[in-house]
Amino acid sequence: MTQLSTSGVMPEIGTLRLCFYGAGSMAEAIVRGLLDRGLTIPDKIGMMNRQNAERLDELSGRYGIITAADEASKQSMLQKADLIFLAMKPKDAAEAIKLLRSSIRADQIIVSLVAGMSIDTIESLLQKKTAVIRTMPNTSSTIGLGATGISFSSSVTEGQRLLADQMFQSIGLTAVVEEPMLDVVTGISGSGPAYIYYVMEAMIEAGRKLGLSEETARELTVQTVLGSAHMVRATNETPADLRRKVTSPNGTTQAAIETLDAHHFTQAIIAAVSRAAERAGEMGTEIERVAKS
Incomplete structure (x- = not known):
């Protein structure tokens, strides 16, 4: 000791x-x-x-x-x-x-x-x-x-x-x-891997529906997510700046981003993180109630 x-x-x-x-x-x-x-x-x-x-x-x-x-x-x-x-x-x-x-x-x-x-x-x-x-x-x-x-x-x-x-x-x-911010941490990084996996699921499904094999769609998706994360870390640029560099005027990426915007993608992610943080607080309150009963 x-x-x-x-x-x-x-x-x-x-x-x-x-x-x-x-x-x-x-x-x-x-x-x-x-x-x-x-x-x-x-x-x-x-x-x-x-x-x-x-x-x-x-x-x-x-x-x-x-x-x-x-x-x-x-x-x-x-x-x-x-x-x-x-x-x-x-x-x-x-x-x-x-x-x-x-x-x-x-x-x-x-x-x-x-x-x-x-x-x-x-x-x-x-x-x-x-x-x-x-x-x-x-x-x-x-x-x-x-x-x-x-x-x-x-x-x-x-x-x-x-x-x-x-x-x-x-x-x-x-x-x-500060301790109250741990609920926000839960919403961003605690639950965050699941959001990325969910996006990956959708990308793989899109590739499969458009004719790629399951294996090829999966490999391309995994490498794309891995490379994107490394780009943010290696370049120290913001995700927004890197996104703009990929998005040529009237190109394929712009068409995709406009489609995501039409479906309120950013608002959906913000709402998801907020709800996860809120749920973390609710769970904490319930744990405290049971613990002190």
Whole structure:
């Protein structure tokens, strides 16, 4: 057990014991990212879940991390940890966090991956003020290309903020925002991959209906989306500027863009992101109601 710094100095990740309460794909993505970047070693990482011992064995075999299946091992792992990652399903989170009350020390850091659960709710369930880092990663984190929104409780030090940023940069890009803005992050990047997949589905279907084979339409669509994203990153130009460069007057692209505009494409995307953000808030309110009942 390492004494965590309460100053602005960032503790070394490799000196800390990490405990993941939950063994899903996002927890695995973080473990993989930390190990691939050489930020820590398997012996410093513990993982536990409610009852899926087979999943724990799978991850232990794949990464060499420590796992805990029985209650005594779980309690020991929690008590020795410097950082505890709440990586359980939202429906299980409130009950699981209540059970942590007797195990949590004042100097431990809580890192939440639970969608919709506020810092206030976490502290209420723990019945104490503590350093809580709330995050909103997306599914692309599983391949190291994620986008993670991060917010902090008032107890989090500057050094701990830097630590969180470094950890989540191991699975992609990070954006530190005020907690209410995490709902917007959810609407843009949390749910965002699904919007892109939806557009890709439509492009593939269009190609198929116009005579291409399914395989050819898919390959062309995937490469087009990949190349477009890389163009934005590589050139540092805005998507609007790059779009205008592709759009010749009276050409094919202009005809396509005019068709999208006629179907209110931009307004539909804005409405979709807004609705996703609104729904994130609704889910958070419901989680809070259940947690405090």
